[in-house]
Amino acid sequence: MEIKLLKKEIDQNQLFTDFLEDRIEGNEEYFSNETVFVKELKLFPIYIAKVDGVEREEMFLEAFHVIETYYADLDREILLNGQFWRTLFLTQFRDELLIKYPQIEEEKGFNNIIMKKFDWENYVYKCILAVQYVGSNCSSEEEKLKRYKLIIDNLDLYNYIIKYEIFRNDVFLINVLDIIDEMNLSKQLKAKIKGIEGLGKDERYGRRVIYEFNKSYPIVMSPMMSKEDLKAQFIEYLSIYTDVSHLKEPVH
Amino acid sequence: MIYKKDANFPYPVFASNVKTYLKNDFQIDLDINEDEKNFIFKFTEFEIESDFIKQLKEERKLQFILIIQSKDNWFTKIESPNDEITVPKNRLSLNNRTLIQVHIQAIESINFRNNEDLIPFYDAFKEEITVRKNGLIGYSNVLVLEGRFRKPLEIFSKRVDENLSSEIKIELGNETIELVFKDANYQFGELPKSSGLMLPYIYMGMQKALYQFIKNYGTEDSVELEYLDEPENLLDLKIFNLMRNKNVDELSIDNVDEVINQISDSMIGKYASTVREFASDGN
Numbered sequence: 001m002e003i004k005l006l007k008k009e010i011d012q013n014q015l016f017t018d019f020l021e022d023r024i025e026g027n028e029e030y031f032s033n034e035t036v037f038v039k040e041l042k043l044f045p046i047y048i049a050k051v052d053g054v055e056r057e058e059m060f061l062e063a064f065h066v067i068e069t070y071y072a073d074l075d076r077e078i079l080l081n082g083q084f085w086r087t088l089f090l091t092q093f094r095d096e097l098l099i100k101y102p103q104i105e106e107e108k109g110f111n112n113i114i115m116k117k118f119d120w121e122n123y124v125y126k127c128i129l130a131v132q133y134v135g136s137n138c139s140s141e142e143e144k145l146k147r148y149k150l151i152i153d154n155l156d157l158y159n160y161i162i163k164y165e166i167f168r169n170d171v172f173l174i175n176v177l178d179i180i181d182e183m184n185l186s187k188q189l190k191a192k193i194k195g196i197e198g199l200g201k202d203e204r205y206g207r208r209v210i211y212e213f214n215k216s217y218p219i220v221m222s223p224m225m226s227k228e229d230l231k232a233q234f235i236e237y238l239s240i241y242t243d244v245s246h247l248k249e250p251v252h
Numbered sequence: 253m254i255y256k257k258d259a260n261f262p263y264p265v266f267a268s269n270v271k272t273y274l275k276n277d278f279q280i281d282l283d284i285n286e287d288e289k290n291f292i293f294k295f296t297e298f299e300i301e302s303d304f305i306k307q308l309k310e311e312r313k314l315q316f317i318l319i320i321q322s323k324d325n326w327f328t329k330i331e332s333p334n335d336e337i338t339v340p341k342n343r344l345s346l347n348n349r350t351l352i353q354v355h356i357q358a359i360e361s362i363n364f365r366n367n368e369d370l371i372p373f374y375d376a377f378k379e380e381i382t383v384r385k386n387g388l389i390g391y392s393n394v395l396v397l398e399g400r401f402r403k404p405l406e407i408f409s410k411r412v413d414e415n416l417s418s419e420i421k422i423e424l425g426n427e428t429i430e431l432v433f434k435d436a437n438y439q440f441g442e443l444p445k446s447s448g449l450m451l452p453y454i455y456m457g458m459q460k461a462l463y464q465f466i467k468n469y470g471t472e473d474s475v476e477l478e479y480l481d482e483p484e485n486l487l488d489l490k491i492f493n494l495m496r497n498k499n500v501d502e503l504s505i506d507n508v509d510e511v512i513n514q515i516s517d518s519m520i521g522k523y524a525s526t527v528r529e530f531a532s533d534g535n
Contacts (some may be wrong), residue, residue, distance in 0.1 A: 060438065130325070132342075169324060169327065217253075219387055221317075221357050227384070
């Protein structure tokens with residue numbers, strides 16, 4: 001099917017009102033000349049904040065699955081194009097989204113969920129990168145599911161990795177997730193750092209390890225290192241902040 | 253991941269913008285082509301001035317890594333600069349600003365006692381310099397692509413002329429293939445799916461333009477594109493670039509339909525799906 005894309009520059013105030021009153025789809029003024037061809041459309045969770053536990057995991061897995069099945073074949077320039085997704089949210093998916101996310105009837109919710117900038121803080125962006133990165137590095141469904149769960153369980157660290165342009169790369173991400181899994185580091189890395197001078201109020205061990213990798217790049221070419229070498233370096237950086245003598249190779 | 257700073261490293265780094273090697277030139281250039289699913293990269297230039305570095309590569313003590321940075325980073329090891337590198341289109345987009353660079357990474361720790369390519373400053377203590385395993389040895393220039401791939405529809409323009417004697421006329425303008433319609437309705441301006449239904453006209457326009465191309469630049473009924481000078485006419489140049497970007501080497505009377513298919517991202521396929529949709533709408 002053919003999707004005509006909305007223009008990039010739109011009057012935001014008018015847009016919110018027109019969205020509520022369903023006056024976008026029929027209004028030619030909103031649309032550009034660009035079109036995109038998609039085989040089939042399906043909505044998935046586009047905002048996964050303020051949920052916990054099983055529900056949160058299910059929402060992420062559903063998003064990953066739908067993106068993988070319906071959208072993963074699209075050229076990347078469409079897949080990572082915020083304008084494409086915004087068009088779908090404001091037109092094709094409008095009705096469904098109003099039911100699933102009633103908070104978008106308020107302008108604050110609308111801006112936060114529908115009009116969110118398309119970068120690492122946007123849940124659709126997060127999920128697309130996850131699908132692509134896991135998909136190009138895993139062959140079996142079990143492997144994929146395992147990596148997906150690792151992303152969900154270590155989301156704060158995942159956010160940090162895709163936030164920094166240096167580390168926005170599939171090989172580095174998968175290696176780090178595997179290291180966390182193999183050495184059972186998830187809980188440690190999420191923990192707040194206490195008792196170290198000069199750090200902010202909400203520093204976590206995981207974020208600081210990535211910070212150290214960031215500092216030493218490219219003298220230490222971390223994304224291109226083998227997993228074993230990366231593991232050793234990871235532990236070394238972690239040891240700057242905490243005692244690591246208890247870390248042993250686990251029995252898998 | 254692309255490295256552009258002039259920052260100081262704690263050891264000599266091999267790069268054209270760093271003055272620690274006497275022979276410090278490291279230049280790359282690439283040709284980029286594509287087929288339906290992939291981008292294909294091939295080096296047209298890969299010059300390393302330092303013999304020390306070349307020797308280390310022979311000895312497999314270091315490796316070359318090609319980095320492509322667009323919205324994120326994609327990298328791969330390069331065994332030989334003569335190899336072709338293939339990247340799927342769903343993994344990489346070149347429509348945004350794209351940066352390309354080659355990095356040299358140490359596979360094992362490397363001592364510089366035998367490095368004769370450094371500036372004299374290092375002579376006294378170069379044997380004390382060791383780059384650790386996985387350390388950066390050097391980097392090339394950065395290639396910048398400013399979104400060079402264009403969509404075929406930019407080659408077309410449309411207008412209405414009530415005085416036409418036929419319903420539709422296809423004219424080859426100086427810059428575009430013009431689709432001229434006698435009646436505004438014929439270009440399906442009002443129907444929501446207009447762009448898809450225009451495709452048969454676009455197909456006809458492309459045919460006309462390609463036949464003209466053969467007539468202008470070909471010998472007998474065909475043109476070898478590899479050795480053709482860039483056309484001066486703007487429309488011909490656009491078509492020429494489109495064909496070269498999609499790996500078309502030869503255009504002839506016999507293969508016009510094939511070439512249209514190659515350059516137009518399955519034009520007819522999209523048309524078919526638009527029509528099917530109308531049918532199921534019940535309109």
